[in-house]
Amino acid sequence: MPELPEVxxxxxxxxxxxLGGKITGFWTNTPKIIKGVALNKFRKEILGFLILxxxxxxxxxxxxxxxxxxxxxxxEKVILAHQKMTGHFLIGKWKVVGKGKSxxxxxxxxxxxxxxxxxxxxxxxxxxxxxxxxxxxxxxxFAKLTVGSVEEIENSKEMRSLGPEALxxxxxxxYLYPLLLKKKKSIKSVxxxxxxxxGVGNIYADEALFLAKIHPQKNASTLKIDQxxxxxxxxxKVLRKSIALRGTSIIDYRDAFGRRGGYDKVCLVYGREGLPxxxxxxxxxxIKIGQRSAHFCPRCQKQ
Ligand SMILES: [Zn+2]
Numbered sequence: 001m002p003e004l005p006e007v008x009x010x011x012x013x014x015x016x017x018x019l020g021g022k023i024t025g026f027w028t029n030t031p032k033i034i035k036g037v038a039l040n041k042f043r044k045e046i047l048g049f050l051i052l053x054x055x056x057x058x059x060x061x062x063x064x065x066x067x068x069x070x071x072x073x074x075x076e077k078v079i080l081a082h083q084k085m086t087g088h089f090l091i092g093k094w095k096v097v098g099k100g101k102s103x104x105x106x107x108x109x110x111x112x113x114x115x116x117x118x119x120x121x122x123x124x125x126x127x128x129x130x131x132x133x134x135x136x137x138x139x140x141x142f143a144k145l146t147v148g149s150v151e152e153i154e155n156s157k158e159m160r161s162l163g164p165e166a167l168x169x170x171x172x173x174x175y176l177y178p179l180l181l182k183k184k185k186s187i188k189s190v191x192x193x194x195x196x197x198x199g200v201g202n203i204y205a206d207e208a209l210f211l212a213k214i215h216p217q218k219n220a221s222t223l224k225i226d227q228x229x230x231x232x233x234x235x236x237k238v239l240r241k242s243i244a245l246r247g248t249s250i251i252d253y254r255d256a257f258g259r260r261g262g263y264d265k266v267c268l269v270y271g272r273e274g275l276p277x278x279x280x281x282x283x284x285x286x287i288k289i290g291q292r293s294a295h296f297c298p299r300c301q302k303q
Contacts, residue, residue, distance in 0.1 A: 005247045091257065164197060203271075
């Protein structure tokens with residue numbers, strides 16, 4: 001799933017390319033991606049509006065739509081997008097040919113969007129003024145799009161329940177330590193909880209726990225203050241490093257131009273089962289915690 005660095009990379013790309021564009025058309029072959037409103041209503045709500053701002057909150061993308069009246073920007077509504085497991089927005093140009101099962105979506109520009117198979121699962125296309133289209137490629141079709149007023153979206157339960165942004169000053173050991181004392185489960189599962197900290201997922205939780213030398217199964221309530229300090233620093237460090245490298249593309253994630261990120265080439269433990277630990281050469285282990293896997297060094301990260 002795209003985590004904070006991947007979503008941030010896409011948001012930065014989108015801001016550069018499509019900010020200010022007007023939504024002139026909307027197409028989907030996967031109506032279930034639209035949540036909370038009927039497809040026709042969704043279309044009606046967004047057509048003719050300008051994309052005035054694009055922001056990230058946790059792993060969500062918010063497209064602020066509005067109009068310019070007498071030279072002033074007036075934001076009226078928000079499209080809330082969650083790319084979920086395999087979704088990623090792409091800026092490109094496509095042509096939809098045929099109907100029903102034989103329908104084909106043909107990329108019109110050469111390069112990664114046309115060549116990389118993970119960019120070929122186009123489920124949604126927004127036509128934009130200026131000629132670009134905003135596509136959503138999503139192999140597994142779990143992505144979600146909804147639209148509402150700024151108030152409705154920003155105050156939705158989904159948004160309000162999010163914890164502080166992992167890279168904000170609000171996310172500190174002073175915030176985290178007292179919360180962990182109440183959590184009688186593994187530190188890995190606590191870090192994946194978006195209500196505790198927004199934006200961290202499986203990859204960067206594993207990477208940060210390795211840097212902080214904490215076993216992923218360690219009971220969160222037993223961590224010492226010094227360990228929590230190290231952990232918070234480690235989380236910020238791996239996220240910043242990955243943003244600089246434009247995210248991790250172990251399987252399906254691609255940036256808004258369809259290109260792979262660079263963090264997977266420098267992963268310390270994630271996806272490295274059986275390979276030597278970067279600090280002590282012990283083979284990296286992979287275990288299951290709940291439904292998710294965790295990668296760690298059994299020597300550097302003692303339980
Ligand atoms: Zn090690």
